[in-house]
Amino acid sequence: MESPYDILGVATSASADDIKKAYRRLARKLHPDLNAGDKAGEERFKAVSVAYRLLSDPDTRARYDAGEIDEMGVERPQQRYYRDHAGSAQADGYASDAGYADFMDGDDAFVEMLRRAAQARANRRGQDLHYGLPVTFAEAIAGGTKRLTLPRGGVIDVTLPAGVVDGQILRLKGKGAPGAGNGGPGDALVELEIAADPRFTRDGEDITLELPISLAEAVLGGKVRVPTPTGAVEMTVPPGSSSGTMLRLRGQGLPRKGGSRGDERIRLKIVLPKGRDEELERFVSGWQAGKDFDPRAEAHS
Amino acid sequence: MNRIELERFLGEVSIERETFEYWIERRWIAPVQAEDMELSDADAARAVFIRDLRNDLGVNDEGIDVVLQLVDQVHGLRRVLQALRVELAGPRGGTEQE
Numbered sequence: 001m002e003s004p005y006d007i008l009g010v011a012t013s014a015s016a017d018d019i020k021k022a023y024r025r026l027a028r029k030l031h032p033d034l035n036a037g038d039k040a041g042e043e044r045f046k047a048v049s050v051a052y053r054l055l056s057d058p059d060t061r062a063r064y065d066a067g068e069i070d071e072m073g074v075e076r077p078q079q080r081y082y083r084d085h086a087g088s089a090q091a092d093g094y095a096s097d098a099g100y101a102d103f104m105d106g107d108d109a110f111v112e113m114l115r116r117a118a119q120a121r122a123n124r125r126g127q128d129l130h131y132g133l134p135v136t137f138a139e140a141i142a143g144g145t146k147r148l149t150l151p152r153g154g155v156i157d158v159t160l161p162a163g164v165v166d167g168q169i170l171r172l173k174g175k176g177a178p179g180a181g182n183g184g185p186g187d188a189l190v191e192l193e194i195a196a197d198p199r200f201t202r203d204g205e206d207i208t209l210e211l212p213i214s215l216a217e218a219v220l221g222g223k224v225r226v227p228t229p230t231g232a233v234e235m236t237v238p239p240g241s242s243s244g245t246m247l248r249l250r251g252q253g254l255p256r257k258g259g260s261r262g263d264e265r266i267r268l269k270i271v272l273p274k275g276r277d278e279e280l281e282r283f284v285s286g287w288q289a290g291k292d293f294d295p296r297a298e299a300h301s
Numbered sequence: 302m303n304r305i306e307l308e309r310f311l312g313e314v315s316i317e318r319e320t321f322e323y324w325i326e327r328r329w330i331a332p333v334q335a336e337d338m339e340l341s342d343a344d345a346a347r348a349v350f351i352r353d354l355r356n357d358l359g360v361n362d363e364g365i366d367v368v369l370q371l372v373d374q375v376h377g378l379r380r381v382l383q384a385l386r387v388e389l390a391g392p393r394g395g396t397e398q399e
């Protein structure tokens with residue numbers, strides 16, 4: 001590997017001033033923005049920049065000379081050069097026709113092509129602008145209107161259809177950057193970031209919830225409050241329910257094509273009180289039918 | 302298109318606010334939405350180029366006038382070349398389909 005001194009073409013004894021001069025001479029030649037179409041030269045410029053950063057700081061230079069660090073010690077993240085953006089619509093205001101304006105006086109096919117290109121640019125549609133919009137799980141299920149505050153001021157009211165998914169992109173026509181001439185504005189592309197709700201999992205148009213119930217509720221049945229994405233509702237647990245019994249709240253899920261909605265599926269989970277309970281233990285020890293019942297019998301057959 | 306918040310950007314690339322305003326005054330850089338304190342990617346990359354010209358390449362203000370003028374002409378010409386290239390490739394480009 002070439003040493004930074006070799007890369008800059010200076011002696012190891014070179015003064016700070018010599019190093020700076022050598023770097024400037026190379027950088028004027030190699031800077032990517034002075035070599036608009038030379039992609040290969042970029043690596044050379046990068047090597048020169050790294051070498052200069054290493055040697056221009058007396059501290060890092062001393063540490064390099066002492067063998068404590070190598071060239072990698074001063075790597076910087078990839079720089080984006082102007083040349084990478086100069087062809088985009090963002091740079092329309094900068095590009096100059098002074099290098100070829102005289103050709104435009106003619107009326108041949110080439111000039112016609114130039115005119116068409118210029119006209120297309122003059123009537124270019126505005127850029128699409130990208131935004132992120134945080135959405136709660138409940139909003140994703142139910143839909144509604146969310147106000148998006150734009151980074152540069154102003155707001156857009158975004159109509160959320162019911163049942164949107166995380167990462168879905170809504171296109172708002174004409175809410176992007178203004179266009180040029182007759183180009184019309186671009187669109188706003190709003191990416192939805194749906195916050196997960198730890199209580200629910202989503203499965204197509206249905207959502208599933210695990211609902212803890214007491215042993216008493218499982219055996220005797222009863223009314224329980226069940227959370228849905230849009231608030232709690234009351235539901236009846238039938239007597240003799242097991243852990244794993246699935247109940248269904250119709251229409252509390254996501255909208256389906258055609259207008260109906262999916263369901264909220266509730267998986268019951270029996271939870272005993274914390275700690276041991278003598279009365280319960282006494283009862284179960286004396287409960288012959290319960291002891292005779294083998295819940296694994298079916299699984300074994 | 303990303304837009305870059307001006308203050309944060311200037312901090313990251315070590316450009317003083319007054320210096321940046323001077324560049325705007327000098328018409329080296331012309332952010333479309335300067336009053337919103339935001340830059341396009343192109344504005345930001347151009348500012349970094351100007352910084353490099355001044356700090357690393359030792360070009361003075363008059364020199365930067367000339368460099369930017371020529372660079373903008375190069376990119377103007379590159380756009381024409383690109384348009385010509387697209388035009389030449391056009392019939393074979395597969396855009397016209399049944």
